[in-house]
Amino acid sequence: EAGVVQSPRYKIIEKKQPVAFWCNPISGHNTLYWYRQNLGQGPELLIRYENEEAVDDSQLPKDRFSAERLKGVDSTLKIQPAELGDSAVYLCASSSRTGNTEAFFGQGTRLTVV
Amino acid sequence: KQEVTQIPAALSVPEGENLVLNCSFTDSAIYNLQWFRQDPGKGLTSLLLIQSSQREQTSGRLNASLDKSSGRSTLYIAASQPGDSATYLCAVTNYGGATNKLIFGTGTLLAVQP
Numbered sequence: 001e002a003g004v005v006q007s008p009r010y011k012i013i014e015k016k017q018p019v020a021f022w023c024n025p026i027s028g029h030n031t032l033y034w035y036r037q038n039l040g041q042g043p044e045l046l047i048r049y050e051n052e053e054a055v056d057d058s059q060l061p062k063d064r065f066s067a068e069r070l071k072g073v074d075s076t077l078k079i080q081p082a083e084l085g086d087s088a089v090y091l092c093a094s095s096s097r098t099g100n101t102e103a104f105f106g107q108g109t110r111l112t113v114v
Numbered sequence: 115k116q117e118v119t120q121i122p123a124a125l126s127v128p129e130g131e132n133l134v135l136n137c138s139f140t141d142s143a144i145y146n147l148q149w150f151r152q153d154p155g156k157g158l159t160s161l162l163l164i165q166s167s168q169r170e171q172t173s174g175r176l177n178a179s180l181d182k183s184s185g186r187s188t189l190y191i192a193a194s195q196p197g198d199s200a201t202y203l204c205a206v207t208n209y210g211g212a213t214n215k216l217i218f219g220t221g222t223l224l225a226v227q228p
Contacts, residue, residue, distance in 0.1 A: 042203055102160055105150070
């Protein structure tokens, strides 16, 4: 069974440009998470979906970040415009349901803003 | 607010040694605790998941324990190998409806010397 798939793996963009990340969760997993991991730190939640509904987006910088999960499967995370401080690894994870089940992560997208 | 701490931040051991990684958390109202491994430039690989009602979980040379009342977990690695070199992260999932999410520590960077 395929794991969580993310693309692209790496992205280098100039500041003020837009960028988008894509995530395909494990089949049948209703819960999808986007995390951001800064160098030397643990991942921090940006947004959590239950099916197509965003149920926790309190840490998503809504002035420049947006996300969607159409049809409750794939998800995209967008940044527009990107800032130097957005350089990080963006991780997508999924679980079969919230709370008491194991979360599985993708390989991540390493974003460098120059 | 849940805070997760991992000690030590870095650890170097010779091959063959048994070792213990520590994780502590401030709020004992958790669903579960999960240990992950992260190789450089890669995503997170789930190692062990301990439910709040469990005391320990084992997988191969790995054993994770959970003492919810004291807010502590340990990851024991037996007979360490150079291939175990990676960053090890622990994360807890709190109770609480829309706040359910993995909260991570900053990790322990493990180097096993051949």
